[in-house]
Amino acid sequence: MAQLENIEAIEKRLWSAADTLRANSNYAANEYFMPVMGLIFLRHAYSRYLAVKDDIIASLPSRGGKTREVTKEDFSQRGAIYLQPHAQFDTLVGLPDSADRAQALISAMESIEADYSSLAGVLPKAEYQQLENNVLGQLLRTLNPEELKKATGDIFGRIYEYFLTAFADVGAHDGGEFFTPVSLVRLITNIIEPDHGKVLDPACGSGGMFVQSAHFVERLKQNPSELLTFYGAEKNATTIRLAKMNLAVHGLSGDIQKAISYYEDPHELLHKADFVMANPPFNVDEVDAEAVKNDPRLPFGLPGVNKGNKVSNGNYLWISYFYSYLNDKGRAGFVMSSQASSAGRDEARVRQKLVETGHVDAMVAIRSNFFYTRTVPCELWFFDKAKPAEHKDHVLMLDARNTYRKVTRKIYDFAPDQLANLTAIVWLYRGEQQRFLDLVAEHLGETVAAARDCREPLIALRNAIDTLTDQIKPAISAVGNAALTQSLVELESATTDYCAEAGAFDSDVQACNSFWQGVTSTNALLLAAGNKFKSLAEHSRDLIKDSDLLYKLSSRLLEDYARYAHEDDTPNPTIRDLNRSRKTAEESRKSLVEKLKQVRHYWKAAHWLQEKFPSAELRDIPGLVKRVSLAQIAANDWSLTPGRYVGQAPEEQDDDFDFEQALREIHIELRGLNDEAVELAAEIASSFEGLGI
Template sequence: LYLAPEARFDHLLTLPEAADVGARVNAAMRAIEQHNAQLAGVLPKSYNLFTATLLKELLKKVSEIPASVDFDAFGRIYEYFLGEFARTEGQKGGEFYTPASIVKLLAQVIEPFHGRILDPACGSGGMFVQSARFVAEHQRNPAAELAICGVEKTDETGRLCRLNLAVHGLEGDIRHGGNVNSYYDDPHNATGQFDFVLANPPFNVNAVDKERLKEMVGPGRRFPFGLPRTDNANYLWIQLFYSALNRQGRAGFVMANSASDARASEQDLRQQLIEARAVDVMVAVGPNMFYTVTLPCTLWFLDRGKAGTPRADTVLFIDARHIYRQVDRAHRDWTPAQIGFLANLVRLYRGEAPDSTFGGEEAEAKLTEIFGTTHAYADVPGLCKAATLAEIEAQGWSLNPGRYVGVAAGEAISDEDFREQFEALNEELETLNAQARELEAIIARNVAEILEA
């Protein structure tokens, strides 16, 4: 970033007591935007609302930060305040912030070392920041390795994202505000263009105007498998993520549990996705991992490059619902060791060596405890199962990890597992009843036609 003389601390700190400090700080913000295009329209300019005494004290405190402090520290400070803001904002906070431990696991599994990365529901940009941190932890320069592209419907949140990138020393092409909407708009011409997609889209959105999407349906388009008949956008998002990937691209995203077992037209869309050999890993996540909802969710990982590998006809299911750290009464997260363990479990399944960069000795010890010193992948009841396409077909093309992983020997089925299984069976019963009613109507019409003849 370039800072004009009037925007530097040494200038602002020497302003006389009689000066309008708020106006001068606002002018400094405008000067920064003028000389740094990536920050245009991003910085706040309401410092005139604060007293001169408060602003002078704040400037003095910030100026006392040693010059030797790593630049990334400022990014971590910004992340901290974003997280605290999201926590206090409740439901609104969840619209722009995904808890860091969730995002870290997504990045660890898709391994965005180099290439173009897209988040079409980018919020405040946490997916980009954690991807950059993954690159930095492997001794590379994120700014040189990643080309960042994002879409954010809310203008204010898009500005938060651009500022988040800036304080982390990153730049990106973030389209936000106006009338941009990822369902209808494709400002990055994304189809087949990205190496990585990371996202936490809004769940179970209704009232999407499917008439506007009909020209985007078909092979090589944004919705290659078709549109769901149900008024639910989950499988619109899933197809947007899939279609944005190039032939070797990987995606990691958060999704409502219901999408893993959804019936009717959504089941058909899911079957096509599975048969395309794109679904790589599914991770069940327990409740209370998010600030805004207590419900569990599922992490989906797609890999369009796996079709030519030995795991082409399998999907790895991981039940991580019982892996967590209790932060407080209402919130959970994953420790670095837990994230490292789960990511390395995926690497074993892929036939890759474990990566000790994240999680350290504790993650390594857990991996050895379960898989032995050879670190060879094996199914573990209650934890993981590599299911074949035939097994998945037998389960009605379900991608619910609980259907495959089972429970460890000696463990009773939990209330949560029972509830999920009961809900899945009830949904299947409702679908069968609906199909039966359709068949009854067809039979009745046929009988009536015969009698009339």
């Protein structure tokens, strides 16, 4: 999460710099699009290259004292591509102004295409000759800020998505959906578990479904290139290039064909796909009904035709296609407009036939603002043609609209623990209780580990405050100001409270750590651990408030002292020394708070699961989940909208809000404002006197 906190500012700065160069040149947005995306591709490739390079070299076998040379296969096995020295981003950034940057970039791209045949003719090359040498230099430097040098793939995924969308906004592309948010794709992969065979995305955009499928296999400690075969279809030639670049940068390849999936099945995968994943365009109403009416991919018939002989809404064409591509054991997961799950008339008829197959596995409602390019809510649909008999007459309805985190003011996603917990509900639905318990154990283990990591930061903050207090105490005594003396007393009292709380926390950490050593992944023991570790979460919450109060009190004390020291010309200690100590205290506080937040974060993740499913068995939770029978669905007009079944969640109390603490903080702020008001009044009075008023 720390890396994502500043992503909005980074995105805007990078885009602003790149777009300013375009605006001040003779290039149209569509001329600028592929060269810039090619540079982002290179920067992302270089980041992944560096991430695995040292481990690869360290693991190379030796014979006769000679270590084998690195190969591109070494990098492909680690989800990266091999970059020759002249294709590495640092080399390109470091080129002197006298160098021909366009030719250097062309050579870099050609070397990558030579090593990876799947990229032949895909990467931008000649496009760089359209850009002036100084413009390319600025672009290279712009896309190489310090924040990105150690960034993860998620950061680059966001930036990739942002640039795609921004270019679409300025007319560089057709504005289609290029990139499905990583957290939604991960939830899809977590539920359908694509661990073998043919993976199809008939609306593949920039290939995010394939990348996350590969990551799923990597988390199983397997090689995705050996287990998965990717098939994609995309109508836009430029987007196909982007998809192939996205696959390649992760060490993957796939068969991606140019096709309009409404009318074509370029891979001939009817009834052959093991997994289907997609985020198709929503609510398209221009599909030629005559051209598709006899399509074998429409086993439930057309969803409705308007007066212009067009399919009224293409949503159910996609839904039918996804279903038909699956083999008799296949699973599908896809994003769909929220309108589709309760659409009426001919669409309802198709939906009824689909539900009656017994292959609709789960429905997940997603709140708005998960996409850059659309703010409307959506739903995730899941099919499973190999559903066990006990689930054939039921559908899991999961309403995840109240589960999210804010990445920016406008963009939401799922935090890793939220993703894991939503997936765990599906495990319970499938009777996989041990996986659920292992996840709870993982959360609780992280709670204890995070608590242990707080020891040194707790001491560091205490030492920083003590140093600051020792510096300023003699000077305050010399000044003899009652208000300053009172502020010092408050700081010393808060320090005493902080130390007492820190001591209690440390004792609790030792007790919980000892208890944890005897815990196995059984529900009874994990429930006991969850109850015991609650005190760690409470201590961490209280210590965050105590540390914040310490810093506010010490800052107020220094600000007050600075005014008196200036007036009295007090030489010792200097304001510079005190500010240096305050900065040390603030850095210590930030480090501590970050650690303490993790304790409560992991405990709450475990508590969320244990509170809702105390028996480690699926049960109906208002506002969250319900196992719904086909009879219930039939009684509700065959609706597949989760909110229609799970009902409203009870209003949750914010147990992190401390009224007493809030009043103390307000008191501190108010006192400071009062002091400033007195000073300002004195200055105004003095000014009036100077004017003879």
